[in-house]
Amino acid sequence: DAGITQSPRHKVTETGTPVTLRCHQTENHRYMYWYRQDPGHGLRLIHYSYGVKDTDKGEVSDGYSVSRSKTEDFLLTLESATSSQTSVYFCAISALMAQPQHFGDGTRLSIL
Amino acid sequence: GESVGLHLPTLSVQEGDNSIINCAYSNSASDYFIWYKQESGKGPQFIIDIRSNMDKRQGQRVTVLLNKTVKHLSLQIAATQPGDSAVYFCAENSEAGGTSYGKLTFGQGTILTVHP
Numbered sequence: 001d002a003g004i005t006q007s008p009r010h011k012v013t014e015t016g017t018p019v020t021l022r023c024h025q026t027e028n029h030r031y032m033y034w035y036r037q038d039p040g041h042g043l044r045l046i047h048y049s050y051g052v053k054d055t056d057k058g059e060v061s062d063g064y065s066v067s068r069s070k071t072e073d074f075l076l077t078l079e080s081a082t083s084s085q086t087s088v089y090f091c092a093i094s095a096l097m098a099q100p101q102h103f104g105d106g107t108r109l110s111i112l
Numbered sequence: 113g114e115s116v117g118l119h120l121p122t123l124s125v126q127e128g129d130n131s132i133i134n135c136a137y138s139n140s141a142s143d144y145f146i147w148y149k150q151e152s153g154k155g156p157q158f159i160i161d162i163r164s165n166m167d168k169r170q171g172q173r174v175t176v177l178l179n180k181t182v183k184h185l186s187l188q189i190a191a192t193q194p195g196d197s198a199v200y201f202c203a204e205n206s207e208a209g210g211t212s213y214g215k216l217t218f219g220q221g222t223i224l225t226v227h228p
Contacts, residue, residue, distance in 0.1 A: 004155075042201065043156070043218040090155050100146055101216060103155035 003027050004104035006091050012110045019078040021107050023091030025071075031094045032074040033058075033101060034066060036087040043090065049074055081111045120199065122223045131189040133222045135202035140183060142204035146216070147176060147187045150199045159187070159200075189224075197226045 003026030013019055023032060034046040045058030047066040055066050063085060065077045078085055088108050092101040125131050137145070143164040148156035162169045162176045169176050175188040185202050201221035
């Protein structure tokens with residue numbers, strides 16, 4: 001398995017609270033990604049990073065922010081969680097562009 | 113094949129049979145394709161990939177076929193085992209247009225169930 005750790009694995013929180021999810025990799029890969037997975041929508045890209053402090057938006061970035069201060073860590077923040085952000089969140093990494101992305105085991109986030 | 117919606121296509125096979133899972137992709141400019149396997153409660157796991165300059169690629173018990181004319185991708189699993197039961201989905205990457213991160217577009221998936 002690729003060395004990817006997501007934390008927490010499960011979280012339940014209330015609408016309006018801030019939430020931060022962490023992705024930690026031990027592969028020294030340049031590219032890191034955050035996806036959400038919902039029934040009927042498959043995997044959708046939220047944000048990605050192509051290096052330390054270099055990030056950009058994906059297709060469903062509204063309501064989310066990210067930070068990457070070290071190669072190994074990529075944080076996803078929901079500034080004020082809403083029920084529509086209830087989902088399973090996956091982090092992925094890849095060494096190069098257009099190389100296989102390898103995924104963590106996900107964070108199941110429920111917002112009540 | 114895969115489709116949008118809450119009800120994923122399903123494929124049921126007997127242990128030892130060969131399985132074929134299909135995927136229709138949308139972008140004729142896509143030049144890189146990946147098959148993933150996802151078991152319940154886990155993240156997608158890379159199975160095999162293929163670039164558009166190839167029609168076929170083989171791995172251990174798996175073969176991916178690419179037909180660019182009809183924009184179709186298939187995954188063949190030989191001698192399917194109960195441990196192969198999972199959701200399988202394809203992803204396509206288009207580098208056309210100068211995307212900077214190798215954007216992957218994922219299909220919805222097909223549920224494979226292998227009966228002992």
